[in-house]
Amino acid sequence: MREARRRAVPILRAAGIAAAGLEARLLLEGSVGTRALDPERALDAAAAATFAGYLQRRAAGEPVWRILGEREFWGLTFRLSPATLEPRPDSETIVEAALAQLGARRGENLSLLDLGTGTGCLLVALLSECPQARGLGVDLSEEACRTAAGNAMLNGVAARASFRKGSWAEGLAGAFDLIVSNPPYIPTAEIATLSTEVREHDPLLALDGGADGLGPYRIFARSLPALLAPGGFIVFEIGAGQKNDVVAIMAAGGLELRGSRHDLGGHERALIFAPA
Template structure:
């Protein structure tokens, strides 16, 4: 593995034998991460320190650790987000939440909106929205202090730190005021299904961000009881949901006094985002 090309080929073969879904991509990203640059010269000789990093990366990947966890950051909405063991890894499907929210705001995108992100994790939803809403300010809440700190760092990294605040807390406890936009990607996997998840998710995403209780709907029940009192009169709520949860989440929110305004599918064609407003 002395050159970029030979390293990529060897890693891709190893990852393919280990049944990676994207062995070539994994190899390219890890080589780039080891040498510290994108698209390095294919004939570049890898220095000893890069080779050492690459061997460590390869060992971790073959053990099931996701590539982005190994690299310590991932892109979301064209922005960089650093990861920690306390944060869910942002997925492209969650960009659907950002898309739906911006579409729902339509002509309000230049207003001084107030945003709330419940279970903020890396801060990806809130920070992506602030990057598109130049006069908005936002508050992110997470039960994990480590996640809260990571989100604050990501806000600074992406140039919106002066318009974002982050607190440690349990969902809506202790919150007051009225928000124009409330978003959340809460844990929604039923507790009994956690053990059957892939190693990449089960062993590397935090349980706190996965486990939604016995039926996966625990957080939504809290939201149905508490969010109407936190919404501005023309406010909107956008949630991410798991497969097949749409009807149950809609029923919960309607019982709590919210009006269902529609849904949007993710990149795979699955219902992913639900939008609500006050009745």
């Protein structure tokens, strides 16, 4: 296996992949189905063929986690589908902000709502940390809802999670203690400038936030205040430089900024809102 990895690294480097060594190892692990690689062991024919196919796909620009079909988020495993955004470490900031805001309430019988749930990573991560909570994930894609339901089962929270196809909060009723969302926030004109990995492999539905990237937030400002329980709050992910605009939009809906959290790169990534 050491030799297989050694030969793979220059192939990936030639394709412009900076972390060629790491990705070669990840793809090799995926090919043999284990992280416990024996460097001295030779690949069997089936694993060698799988590995060669993985390398070809990665060199063509397909992200490594798409090839492997799953990615870790919040220490949990989430399976991907073409209809779901690939969970990214920066989005863990939403979970961190929500848990910090909940504080001691994490042990209560909370009602959670995740809009644009995708893989279900936000809702499943929160349910894993809030053992008495129940949650609803909503997504415009039926395929995404199926993927999220599978991930809830995979991570042991299926009994407390439900998923439904829908457009944001349309048709919802009830009172939620926490609403989270990582909505599409990239302006339409900027989609073409994204990396190949994102532009050609993440679903457009999860990327395109309209002409200025703020379309979903305007919908949230109109629809979410009525869905909050007393003491409830909202946590959104935002793009770089969008804070002031999002705060103004939420203020028009009667919501005020209660805090924010920075991602690994030092950018304000998660904003917390509650009724003014």
